[in-house]
Amino acid sequence: MRFLRAKRRFGLCLVIGLAIAVDVIAVEPVDEEILLAAITHKFAEFTTWPESVDKQTQLNLCVVGDNPVQQAFASINGAVVEGKTLKLINMSRLTNLEICQILFIDELKPSVLLQVVEQIKDLPVLTMGKGQAFLDGGGMVGFEKKDDKIQMHVDLRPVEKARLKISSLLLKVANVRGGP
Amino acid sequence: MPRLNHFSSRFTFLLGLLASTQTFAADSEKVLNLSVEELLNVKVTSVSKKAQALNDAAAAVFVISNEDIKRAGATTIPDALRLAPGLDVAKIDANKWAVSARGFNGRFANKLLVLIDGRNAYTRTFAGVYWEAQDVLMEDIDRIEVIRGPGGTLWGANAVNGVINIITKHTSSTQGGLVAAGGGDQEQGFGGFRYGGKLAEDTTGRVYVKGFKREQNSYSNGQPSGDQWDKVQGGFRVDSRLNAQDELTVQGDLYQANINQNVVIPQLSQPFSSLVNDKAFANGGNLLSKWQRTLSPTSSYTLQAYYDYYNRDDAVIKEARNTLDLDFQHRFALADRHDFIWGLGYQYSLDNVLSSPVFQVDPKSRGTQLFSSFIQDEIAVIRDTLWFTIGSKFEHNDFSGFELQPSARFLWAPHSQHRFWASVSRAVRTPSRGEENFTTLVNVTRPQQTQAGFIPPVAAFVNNSPAFSTEHLLAYELGYRTTAIDSVSLDLTLFYNNYDSVRSVSQVGLTPGFPIVVNSELTNEYSPKTYGAEVAVVWQMLDWWRWDANYSYLRTDLSGAPFNQLAVSPQQRFSLRSSLSPWRNIDFDAWLRYVDPNSTISSTGAVTIPAYTTLDLRVAWRPEVKGLELSVTGQNLLEDRHLEYLQESFTLPTAVNRGVYGKIAWEF
Known part of the structure; x- marks a missing residue:
């Protein structure tokens, strides 16, 4: 019994x-944006920045996108990851890109995106955006919606160039380009 | 508790103070605790984003998407424009439309600027748009941006009451083929074909051809109105990325149309007017090239050149016009807070107009120039919260000389879910070639024997006048946009328009005879005012069910101008659309519209068009074959026919018939 x-x-x-x-x-x-914000949170947690950034107590999360995107990312604003506080910055204009440690780009004209990537290519900024096209344009992490689920693409070449390290925890579930 | 929360969120919205972020918060909480593997297994949706996005422009902007056009079953650009709030779209007959924003509509409405991929569709002949000549492959439209209110600072003269920007898709998103064909009772037959491919590593292109045959409508007594027409059009577009900084677009179109119309042509001898069954012919084409260089994320410039040609040969007017246009724009950020945009433009337009029984034209051919420049600065007064935009257009044209069109705008975003904006702007409507060089025989009344005695025929001429000059507008606008309620967005605009020097007609002489000839002249004596409100609401009720509603209120104060000289647009318009997709492969759309009575100015005086309500329905099915869609659309279903507008002169009141058509579209 x-x-x-x-x-x-x-x-x-x-x-x-x-x-x-x-x-x-x-x-x-x-909502896709909420999920992307949550995944971005994981990247903040499992990415190692060079020493200069490592000393800071704040990680600047810059977001280029309209109000639904800003609103979704507001959910991770102030979260503490590895002793650092995530600070959401609305990049309504593409100025002062160098203050970002993470740059999430929801939508930009391809020509402008190329210039954004060009401007920060040697800085320790983790760039995240939409689709494989984002990687073709020089971005590091691209999210693609397939069968109503999110797939991740990572290009390690710009990641290494920017002196960043993404944990294998994330890389093992991503489609990785430019790996060893 | 959740219910209470829900209630309180609505309450806070009513106060306009705080935002409800409940769903967002709940969803975020759920997903934030998941592992990466779990996150990648969560199903996502992006429907609500479309409903929640707020426009960041300090102007009354409404965007009509490709999906909206498809699901509305619109087969023409004017029909698609009915989706926007505040636009007054009225069908005159099968091949003529009257389109305007915020009043003063007409077949020859002259206060709206229309651009197709940056090419001006406005004609100098009457400062308006031949809508029947403007077309694109509807499937290739990316979006139509409708800006109500003055856009003169950026867009130039004649963007007095609004700007319509028709933007077609980049060729990289129209790769592959599309075949669309169908037919019905009013839309007798139509077809379109497009093919897009990759021409080189960074170069994509497409070609298209389309054609249609549309049935005639009816007069109010049910008799056919002889306005059937057909058209064929083709074109291409190539987009090329030359290097990391440069992009080049080249595109062009060619069309020709056979337009039937019954027109009343006045004449000075017996029987003083005759009804002509006219077979008009129209053709035209354009070639446009645009070069864009992106220097940095905040700096770019664009150089655009186009050539446009059209020819129209009908019983009322025979004209041909060639236009060459050059535009340069440069955008750059300065000192962190400033976003500058400035530009230079030049246009040369050469026409050839033959005199007809209606128009006496002098000179027959005229080439006119337009020089323009503008500068605008968007200043971030408080970063991400408050913006102030100030600018002006300066232009010189051969008709009225130098014109100035300044504007000042504020945008305040106190919260990610609220936007407030306000603007003051000045706009001008410059005289047209017709107003400066045509003498028009508007009407000849037939002699009548009445009880009071014999009334002789009277011929009314409107003469051009060197004194006729520019019309002015000072416009004040206020706007508010919000997404404070979950899955609802609301856009509200209030406006007050103060016009000055608006076109009037003054009688200058009367010559006895048979007929008696009354001569009038164009003057600038009217100062009407309009004010009103426009509301647009989107409600994404469920992932698969969306509602779009809009309401426009417009009051026209003629300020002493006689009722029979200025058209008065409908005071209220209402549109409600339901887009329902109960299954992934089935769409069901319904679109209800109500339009208040309006008055139009015919050659014999003001005519009141009664109010009407109409309903369109569409059902679409996408079978298992990839890219295939079958649909049936019913238009104007509530009545056999209804009248929407009466052209200013020459045509008879023509009602729009009910119509049903079927369509097969296959993308491969």
């Missing part, structure tokens, strides 16, 4: 557990 009760309890837990999992993962799709 006791065994049966335990089994039932286990079953109940499983159902609730599944229900929660289903609630998060399958039933309700999440």
